[in-house]
Amino acid sequence: MNLKILEDINSPEELRKLPAEKLQEVSAALRKFIIDIVATKEGHLGASLGVVELTLALHYAFNTPEDLLVWDVGHQAYGHKILTGRRENFHTNRRLNGISGFPKREESQYDTFGVGHSSTAISAALGMAIASNLNGKFKKHHIAVVGDASIASGMAFEGLNHAGVTKANLLVVLNDNAIGIDPSVGALKQYLTKARVGFKPKQSNIIEALNFKYFGPVDGHDITGLLEVFEQMKQIEGPKFLHVITTKGKGLKKAEEDQVKYHAPGKFSPDTGELLPYDTAGLPLKYQDVFGLTLVELAKNNEKIIGITPAMPTGSSLKFMMQAFPERAFDVGIAEQHAVTLSAGMATQGFKVFCAIYSTFLQRAYDQVIHDVAIQKLPVVFCLDRAGLVGEDGATHHGVFDIAYLRCIPNIIIAAPSDENELRNLLYTAQLDLKLPMAIRYPRGRGIKTDWETPFKEIAIGKARRLKEGDRIAVLSIGNMAQNAVKAIENITTEKIGHFDMRFVKPLDEELLHILFQKYQAFITIEDGAVVGGFGSAILEFASKHDYNVKIRNLGLPDKFIEQGNIDELQEIAKISVEYIEKEIVTLLQNL
Numbered sequence: 356m357n358l359k360i361l362e363d364i365n366s367p368e369e370l371r372k373l374p375a376e377k378l379q380e381v382s383a384a385l386r387k388f389i390i391d392i393v394a395t396k397e398g399h400l401g402a403s404l405g406v407v408e409l410t411l412a413l414h415y416a417f418n419t420p421e422d423l424l425v426w427d428v429g430h431q432a433y434g435h436k437i438l439t440g441r442r443e444n445f446h447t448n449r450r451l452n453g454i455s456g457f458p459k460r461e462e463s464q465y466d467t468f469g470v471g472h473s474s475t476a477i478s479a480a481l482g483m484a485i486a487s488n489l490n491g492k493f494k495k496h497h498i499a500v501v502g503d504a505s506i507a508s509g510m511a512f513e514g515l516n517h518a519g520v521t522k523a524n525l526l527v528v529l530n531d532n533a534i535g536i537d538p539s540v541g542a543l544k545q546y547l548t549k550a551r552v553g554f555k556p557k558q559s560n561i562i563e564a565l566n567f568k569y570f571g572p573v574d575g576h577d578i579t580g581l582l583e584v585f586e587q588m589k590q591i592e593g594p595k596f597l598h599v600i601t602t603k604g605k606g607l608k609k610a611e612e613d614q615v616k617y618h619a620p621g622k623f624s625p626d627t628g629e630l631l632p633y634d635t636a637g638l639p640l641k642y643q644d645v646f647g648l649t650l651v652e653l654a655k656n657n658e659k660i661i662g663i664t665p666a667m668p669t670g671s672s673l674k675f676m677m678q679a680f681p682e683r684a685f686d687v688g689i690a691e692q693h694a695v696t697l698s699a700g701m702a703t704q705g706f707k708v709f710c711a712i713y714s715t716f717l718q719r720a721y722d723q724v725i726h727d728v729a730i731q732k733l734p735v736v737f738c739l740d741r742a743g744l745v746g747e748d749g750a751t752h753h754g755v756f757d758i759a760y761l762r763c764i765p766n767i768i769i770a771a772p773s774d775e776n777e778l779r780n781l782l783y784t785a786q787l788d789l790k791l792p793m794a795i796r797y798p799r800g801r802g803i804k805t806d807w808e809t810p811f812k813e814i815a816i817g818k819a820r821r822l823k824e825g826d827r828i829a830v831l832s833i834g835n836m837a838q839n840a841v842k843a844i845e846n847i848t849t850e851k852i853g854h855f856d857m858r859f860v861k862p863l864d865e866e867l868l869h870i871l872f873q874k875y876q877a878f879i880t881i882e883d884g885a886v887v888g889g890f891g892s893a894i895l896e897f898a899s900k901h902d903y904n905v906k907i908r909n910l911g912l913p914d915k916f917i918e919q920g921n922i923d924e925l926q927e928i929a930k931i932s933v934e935y936i937e938k939e940i941v942t943l944l945q946n947l
């Protein structure tokens with residue numbers, strides 16, 4: 356294989372200088388390049404392998420960056436990045452100070468829109484297209500590439516609905532590989548599957564019914580076919596839609612065979628695709644698994660328990676509940692708003708609904724949390740996975756705003772377990788006789804214990820835990836930040852430091868806080884969330900309300916977006932690392 360051919364392509368302009376016959380060779384090299392780097396540096400694999408030909412055909416047929424290309428989610432844009440001047444930096448993908456794993460406007464003029472969360476591309480490209488018309492640029496093309504799981508989201512439909520009554524020069528490319536991270540779900544998926552096999556009577560083509568010129572389905576791995584259809588479509592004004600069929604993981608047998616695993620497989624052999632052995636024996640479970648397995652355990656004894664996930668059964672481990680109780684567990688697709696209101700609806704009928712959503716994706720359903728759940732005091736349990744810094748996915752995916760955005764909503768209980776046993780006990784408590792909605796936030800990755808399967812104990816709502824008594828400085832931590840605080844305090848070894856795992860951001864344990872504020876001279880709060888409006892702010896509000904005039908230092912994420920990197924690096928940057936906490940305590944002690 357001629358890998359060198361890529362070295363002459365530093366921009367789409369250079370790609371377009373090649374004869375079309377050469378594109379097949381480029382596609383093989385591009386695919387190999389992606390495999391070789393992701394095999395060792397990790398990242399999203401299957402989606403990018405599936406769109407190698409589509410990526411080449413788009414940049415070849417359209418005049419990027421003058422024509423505007425928007426990738427939905429953006430986890431499939433590795434080929435795009437490599438062809439648009441980032442080949443030599445691609446080994447830094449998702450690393451601290453490296454390139455982002457998603458398109459990002461400040462990174463390249465070819466990244467027309469920042470992404471990471473799904474289903475935004477149609478609205479964004481439509482906005483660009485309407486703007487072009489207003490600017491008199493009627494010939495400019497605007498292309499949104501969106502996957503079959505992402506197009507089923509409400510927002511994508513809102514964009515299609517609007518586009519259909521405009522003269523916008525918009526091309527929506529549906530990249531249909533019949534899978535999201537997990538298999539795609541819903542009636543639209545069934546419709547698309549029928550369309551794949553040629554069943555699409557004109558009157559039932561929902562895309563045409565929305566006033567789009569519909570083309571396809573076409574083979575998304577046939578570059579010549581793609582170029583032909585793009586040339587044809589370029590001549591047509593107004594909204595157009597191309598249904599492209601691709602295979603996720605294309606070109607790497609293992610990735611084609613296990614598309615869920617190879618969405619983001621970790622390290623693997625670039626030659627065989629075989630995953631590199633990773634010995635998990637003796638390691639604590641991931642928090643997501645503690646959640647998923649505990650929910651099954653609870654559901655065995657409580658037939659009112661329901662599990663709901665918007666498109667993350669594997670990531671959230673709700674898959675265990677889906678396997679054990681298929682009639683009581685639902686993957687609703689990429690539909691966070693629907694997931695929340697569906698949970699609310701079931702809660703009105705006496706079900707105990709556990710809605711498992713990544714913290715960052717609950718942002719999509721903020722009004723539903725307020726309007727459909729909290730105002731009505733419906734006891735939905737939000738299991739907020741990936742709360743806190745998530746690492747290499749970066750700013751779009753860190754779950755760092757939930758404390759601040761939930762804390763201001765009346766009626767809601769907000770809890771954060773400091774370890775796996777606490778998570779289990781909070782889940783147990785939540786299914787007993789909850790009268791209000793409750794959010795339980797826990798981090799990405801593994802816990803700290805191997806004996807996680809301890810007997811259940813009810814936790815009193817709003818009650819904190821005393822981890823260590825002292826007399827000068829009280830460290831108040833929330834959630835897994837307790838671990839960093841414990842290590843920092845161990846390093847200092849002084850009787851003067853007390854440590855309290857607050858467990859609940861709302862309601863705060865005010866009884867304990869009154870005792871502490873009368874005893875301690877200074878406080879340090881620690882959270883892996885935005886410090887503005889977060890847990891530390893709640894403590895400041897408490898102190899202010901009760902006229903406690905003591906020093907309070909808030910550690911948490913600063914008022915800026917934190918980029919990608921590994922957790923240790925990011926905790927350093929955010930100043931919530933063990934070392935930083937230790938330094939802060941020592942400085943405060945010296946200044947008392």
Ligand SMILES: Cc1ncc(C[n+]2csc(CCOP(=O)(O)OP(=O)(O)O)c2C)c(N)n1
Pocket residue numbers: 402428430431471472473501502503504505506530532534535536537603665666667689691716719
């Ligand atoms: C709002 C939102 N919810 C969930 C996710 C997590 N997520 C990332 S990719 C993905 C599946 C996307 O599937 P599809 O659109 O079919 O693209 P493919 O991976 O098949 O290319 C999901 C659920 C997300 N990025 N954004």
Ligand SMILES: CC(=O)[C@@H](O)[C@H](O)COP(=O)(O)O
Pocket residue numbers: 399428430471472536619670741745748799
């Ligand atoms: C692109 C995307 O949004 C998901 O693939 C996300 O990267 C999953 O994150 P986890 O690896 O934490 O499940």
Ligand SMILES: [Mg+2]
Pocket residue numbers: 502503504530531532533534535
């Ligand atoms: Mg898909």
